Amino acid sequence: MIAVDNITIDAGDFTLSNVSFRLEAGEYGALMGRTGCGKTTLLEAVIGLKPIRNGKIMVGGTDVTYERPAARGIGYVPQDGALFNTMTVREHLAFALEIRRLPKGQITQRVDELAEWLGIDGLLGRRPFGLSGGERQRVALGRALSFHPRILLLDEPLSAVDEETRGDMYDLLRRVQRDTEVTVLHVTHNPDEARELADVVFNMQDGKIIKEGA
Amino acid sequence: MKDRTTKSAGLTDSLFFLCMGIIGGAYVLLIVLLLVADAAYMLQGSGWYEIIYENPIVLALAKSEIRYSIVLSLISCTLSALLALFVAVPIGWLLSRFRFRGRNLLDAILDIPIVLPPLVVGLSLLILFQFWPFTAEIPFIGKSLNELVVYQIPAVILAQFSVAAAFAVRTMKATFDEINPRCEQVALTLGCSRMQSFTRVALPEAGRGMLTAFTLAWARALGEFGPLLVFAGATRNKTEVLSTTVFLELSIGDLKAAVAVSLIMVFAAVTVLLITRIWGAKDVMV
Numbered sequence: 001m002i003a004v005d006n007i008t009i010d011a012g013d014f015t016l017s018n019v020s021f022r023l024e025a026g027e028y029g030a031l032m033g034r035t036g037c038g039k040t041t042l043l044e045a046v047i048g049l050k051p052i053r054n055g056k057i058m059v060g061g062t063d064v065t066y067e068r069p070a071a072r073g074i075g076y077v078p079q080d081g082a083l084f085n086t087m088t089v090r091e092h093l094a095f096a097l098e099i100r101r102l103p104k105g106q107i108t109q110r111v112d113e114l115a116e117w118l119g120i121d122g123l124l125g126r127r128p129f130g131l132s133g134g135e136r137q138r139v140a141l142g143r144a145l146s147f148h149p150r151i152l153l154l155d156e157p158l159s160a161v162d163e164e165t166r167g168d169m170y171d172l173l174r175r176v177q178r179d180t181e182v183t184v185l186h187v188t189h190n191p192d193e194a195r196e197l198a199d200v201v202f203n204m205q206d207g208k209i210i211k212e213g214a
Numbered sequence: 215m216k217d218r219t220t221k222s223a224g225l226t227d228s229l230f231f232l233c234m235g236i237i238g239g240a241y242v243l244l245i246v247l248l249l250v251a252d253a254a255y256m257l258q259g260s261g262w263y264e265i266i267y268e269n270p271i272v273l274a275l276a277k278s279e280i281r282y283s284i285v286l287s288l289i290s291c292t293l294s295a296l297l298a299l300f301v302a303v304p305i306g307w308l309l310s311r312f313r314f315r316g317r318n319l320l321d322a323i324l325d326i327p328i329v330l331p332p333l334v335v336g337l338s339l340l341i342l343f344q345f346w347p348f349t350a351e352i353p354f355i356g357k358s359l360n361e362l363v364v365y366q367i368p369a370v371i372l373a374q375f376s377v378a379a380a381f382a383v384r385t386m387k388a389t390f391d392e393i394n395p396r397c398e399q400v401a402l403t404l405g406c407s408r409m410q411s412f413t414r415v416a417l418p419e420a421g422r423g424m425l426t427a428f429t430l431a432w433a434r435a436l437g438e439f440g441p442l443l444v445f446a447g448a449t450r451n452k453t454e455v456l457s458t459t460v461f462l463e464l465s466i467g468d469l470k471a472a473v474a475v476s477l478i479m480v481f482a483a484v485t486v487l488l489i490t491r492i493w494g495a496k497d498v499m500v
Binding site: 049070072075078082084087095099143144 | 407
């Protein structure tokens with residue numbers, strides 16, 4: 001569950017004030033709005049990358065307003081994937097688990113399971129350079145899901161994916177949510193994506209959030 | 215079908231490329247000619263024996279004080295370049311990642327060693343060491359920092375470092391500017407502390423930039439002359455490095471030895487450049 005309660009965020013040249021929304025556990029929410037309306041800023045506040053001036057952020061019933069990003073247990077897939085250029089796909093999937101100092105065998109098992117599930121088992125030895133848009137997003141998704149987060153935040157995850165693979169990505173995202181029962185907040189400006197995937201649609205207009213579908 | 219305008223456009227394009235090529239080529243030619251002239255000057259002689267066994271480089275290498283200055287140059291440049299890198303990485307990262315109060319002032323201060331005349335850097339170092347705590351006697355050693363550093367080998371390294379670090383900082387800032395800060399943010403969400411995201415994500419990606427910064431600092435340190443002369447002096451077999459050797463040989467009128475040492479410096483610089491390029495090439499992100 002994500003509950004954002006009356007938060008105010010200063011974001012350089014503009015301020016988002018008194019923003020609230022609530023997404024129940026296991027729901028797939030789409031956050032829509034025009035480019036530059038502050039969707040990414042809001043997402044960054046939920047993750048903990050951007051400090052908020054006031055208000056409260058709850059994740060799974062816990063108040064995380066002043067928690068570090070690492071302690072929030074949120075999987076994050078940024079717009080461009082932001083893959084680590086010096087690491088192989090295997091190292092991406094193992095990264096969060098190595099930080100948590102899990103035993104080697106357990107890491108290998110989790111990485112293999114994730115890779116097969118996301119259809120990237122053939123890419124494990126590759127580095128990001130030369131991967132297609134869809135492949136990059138699968139790797140970024142695998143990296144974000146590796147540590148079993150309660151929440152998954154996707155920032156325009158399909159913007160760099162071509163039309164042919166878009167359908168596969170829809171299937172994949174549906175499967176991810178069905179199998180892991182993770183709560184997903186998916187930022188997009190594409191109504192098709194929202195229609196295809198979301199249980200709930202939030203529309204961001206003039207710094208306010210309007211809940212549309214349920 | 216080509217009409218008159220497209221034909222003349224083609225001609226203008228050729229002229230444009232010709233001009234660009236000539237302007238650029240002239241500079242490249244100047245660089246190459248400089249080196250060729252030095253080499254040709256070295257190879258003057260009446261016979262092969264003289265050219266091979268009595269050329270100024272061989273004669274210069276036979277002098278113990280020149281061998282000393284080569285060794286001191288290699289060691290001091292490497293140490294000052296490593297020190298420069300050690301300082302440049304955190305400063306470059308902080309400047310690139312954060313907007314804080316006084317950032318512009320800090321940025322301007324970091325440019326001072328670049329814009330200041332080299333002699334002034336040396337003089338300022340000399341003056342700085344006249345003040346406390348540099349003049350205070352260190353317990354158990356019985357000497358002050360002033361006595362241990364000024365006109366001694368540490369002064370060579372400190373003088374080289376003072377200027378070289380400024381160039382390394384510029385390079386590291388540009389390097390971190392080019393690395394997507396999102397990657398470090400993602401690392402934070404994956405469970406990293408700030409330090410872990412820096413050492414595991416930012417630093418490996420900055421590898422190439424660090425190599426460039428090191429090379430640049432090394433080359434600057436090798437060419438450093440003014441501050442060295444003022445702060446470390448030019449004492450043979452003590453604080454003499456290659457750039458001061460050139461000066462000392464010139465001052466006693468031995469042009470041939472000066473050119474020979476210059477060529478040794480060219481050789482050293484090119485070798486470092488090649489090593490780092492080859493090393494860097496292995497790091498290609500594929």
